[in-house]
Amino acid sequence: MDLFSSNNKTENNKIKVTDEVRDRIPDGLFLACPYCGTQIYNKQLGDYRVCPNCDYGFRLQARERVALFASDFVEFDEELTIDQTDFPGYQGKLDRAKKQTDMKESVLTGSGLIDEQQVALGIMDSYFMMGSLGSKTGEKITRLFEYATKHRLPVVLFTASGGARMQEGINSLMQMAKVSAAVAAHQEAGLLYLVVLTDPTTGGVTASFAMQGDITLAEPHALVGFAGARVIESTIHEKLPKDFQRVETLLQNGFVDKIVPRQNLAEVIGQIVSMHQQEA
Numbered sequence: 001m002d003l004f005s006s007n008n009k010t011e012n013n014k015i016k017v018t019d020e021v022r023d024r025i026p027d028g029l030f031l032a033c034p035y036c037g038t039q040i041y042n043k044q045l046g047d048y049r050v051c052p053n054c055d056y057g058f059r060l061q062a063r064e065r066v067a068l069f070a071s072d073f074v075e076f077d078e079e080l081t082i083d084q085t086d087f088p089g090y091q092g093k094l095d096r097a098k099k100q101t102d103m104k105e106s107v108l109t110g111s112g113l114i115d116e117q118q119v120a121l122g123i124m125d126s127y128f129m130m131g132s133l134g135s136k137t138g139e140k141i142t143r144l145f146e147y148a149t150k151h152r153l154p155v156v157l158f159t160a161s162g163g164a165r166m167q168e169g170i171n172s173l174m175q176m177a178k179v180s181a182a183v184a185a186h187q188e189a190g191l192l193y194l195v196v197l198t199d200p201t202t203g204g205v206t207a208s209f210a211m212q213g214d215i216t217l218a219e220p221h222a223l224v225g226f227a228g229a230r231v232i233e234s235t236i237h238e239k240l241p242k243d244f245q246r247v248e249t250l251l252q253n254g255f256v257d258k259i260v261p262r263q264n265l266a267e268v269i270g271q272i273v274s275m276h277q278q279e280a
């Protein structure tokens with residue numbers, strides 16, 4: 001078999017996966033869990049795309065997630081998109097992201113039912129330019145909170161982000177303050193804001209609205225932090241512990257209220273929302 005021919009092997013006799021070999025492996029048949037390393041047959045992940053060994057939730061696109069968790073979903077601001085793309089290479093990346101995710105920005109927003117409870121729902125998509133926070137991402141999330149405040153709805157926001165979108169410079173960073181102001185107005189109206197941290201949530205999103213929820217849930221082993229571990233290691237010249245920036249560590253340190261496997265999330269969100277409504 002060609003796969004094992006001598007020119008596909010490295011010096012220590014391990015198989016070298018060249019692009020040519022990769023092309024011949026059926027797409028995504030076997031996957032390794034990014035957290036525990038277990039080799040998994042794709043179909044074993046099931047509809048929820050969860051590692052059967054450690055409950056790690058594989059990354060989902062926003063449209064996959066909305067199909068899993070919500071019913072009667074009505075999308076908001078579907079066409080909202082950035083038109084200023086002067087930064088070199090930005091337009092090309094944006095076009096690819098739009099095509100891959102079937103979205104115009106890195107967050108999907110709307111209203112719908114989760115476990116029979118009416119919520120304003122936002123889902124960030126790490127496949128859209130790494131879920132980066134662009135000015136229209138911020139605008140969509142802000143409008144979601146404003147809608148929820150006006151209609152007295154809880155907000156459920158699934159976060160996934162590589163941080164601020166550097167191609168938009170200061171306009172990107174300003175979204176942290178803009179969304180935070182909308183979160184504060186929603187909170188002052190006595191309404192519930194529930195965050196679900198998913199893998200990965202980092203940078204400016206962690207530094208603002210991902211950490212402002214009344215209740216903060218997280219998917220198992222999700223990476224949540226501000227600066228990347230390698231940057232921190234090279235700055236402090238120390239080896240970081242194994243579960244640094246994993247939600248299990250955040251839970252121990254009081255930043256997360258509960259870690260919930262993906263297959264139980266809808267039920268837990270439904271319970272929290274309904275408890276809050278009974279008290280309101």
Ligand SMILES: [Zn+2]
Nearest residue numbers: 033036051054
């Ligand atoms: Zn695993």
